[in-house]
Amino acid sequence: MSHSHTGSAGFDPVALAARYAAPIFLIVLVALFALAEPRFMHPLNLMNILRQVSIMGLIAIGMTFVILTAGIDLSVGSIVALTGLVAAYVAKGGLDDRFAIGAAEQAGNPVFLAILAALAVGALCGSIQGAAVTRLKVPPFVVTLGGLTAFRGLALIFSGGGPISGFSPNYVWWGQGRIEGVPVPVIVFVVVAVIAHIVLKTTRFGLHVYATGGNAAAAELNGVPVRRTTFLVYVIVGVLSGLASFLLSARLNSAEAVAGLQLELDVIAAVVIGGTSLFGGAGSIFGTVVGVLLIGVLRNGLVLMNVSSFVQQILIGVILVLAVAVDQRAALRGADR
């Protein structure tokens, strides 16, 4: 993994521990579950964890871009609801036979059109919010809180309240299919993560994302297109939410307006646990992947050990706060110098 944007630091044990806290914790957690529950390390179970986290992970990748610019997107769960319905609608060619299984093969549109529609609507949602942040100067928290309720409302109106289900096998393959035993959503997640990593660490746009989060005023004075960069990160998270939502609808063979409820909380938790600073300017895709895996492993392991899902919620909450405490500490040390 390359930390090339953030350069080589001197030896600082606290900073080093803070940087690798999440991967270390992930390894410890996997080891603990492996010892406590033999079924945990079974390849089928491990693949299961990957499949479970891949959809949330795609959105977390987009969220990483946003949080790196010191922004936030609370609307991703609602974008998931809306874009999933759009994909389903396009695949079905309308709402006439919304429940009829296999009907899409006669009346509907090809799957790639459904994917394109989900991505386009996700991009549109992101553009609206990106424009509100950069042009109207409304804080991202407020803009996307508005998006959270508005896009959910749109999804409810669009669907009339009910689900759209029963897609063609080609559609469902994207959520349930496997290539060489690996679930398709996992492959999509890995491909997107690799591309996102390359974009952040080796391109001008990636550098500008870090610069915008590090010091937007300074970046602007040096000719960095801060406004365009900020706008684009909201488009990216919108598009990835659309992609994740399409995969989710394919996996469930159904799309509905209540999909993705409170998904933003998991996504933000994963990014922050992965070490991306809420103050912007520091973090990585690698960290986010670790954060996503951490949440997935924790959920899966606790379920295998028959621990109540309420306890899971408590644990994830505690880990989230601890992760930010570590981040806060690192930020304070930075300010000391």
Add this chain to the structure above:
Amino acid sequence: MTDVLQLTGISKHFGAIEALMGVDLAIAPGEVVGLMGDNGAGKSTLCRIIAGRFTPSTGTVRLDGKEMHFRRPSEAREAGIEMVHQDLALCDNLSAALNVFLGRELTMGVGPLRFLNKRAMQAKAAELFAELKSETRPGDLVKQMSGGQRQAVAIARTRLSEPRIVLLDEPTAAISVRQVAEVLDLIRRLKDAGIAVILISHRTPDVFAVCERVAVLRRGTKVADKPIAETSPEEVTGLITGAVESA
């Protein structure tokens, strides 16, 4: 030697407030001019006009005798006017090399597939720091640097192009005594390279240490413009406060 920059009758008002009234200023290549004045005297406004962040209400800016009308800082920069901001405009989370190249990154690749050429940027930044005789290492995070090293990064940035004029806004305001000496050395290197430097400062000792000439602004007008050799810190202080009317 002909002047590289010539300001004639520069005035700037913001609504009813007259920030500058008919200021003339000229500077030759390799000349270091101190621009002094109390808070609100118009130093920053004048600099922002030179650097293209403000347009003057009246008056002309000439670069090499040619009248310029900058509409934005990037235009001034292209014409060879670089500014080092008071807060240095650095991104603490990036390395020294990336800060030097921020907004003017070197890339490689084909067509739309372009990637940052970090190796080239590191090498060029190292070269610039060496020229400035600064110990700054291009790979180090700016967050971890001393005030003097941060200044070196901000000044190295001005050397990326072939600047004619470098404006320095209070470069010694917030750093230690030892670091002030470092910064003054950096200014001498710019001068040696034939670059005209305008040093905005509150600190009389710095101006007397490094400048050949000092211009004093008071409430929007230039009250003095004379060689350092013909004035004294006492007179300059009097000019800034108004105890000495003009000189």
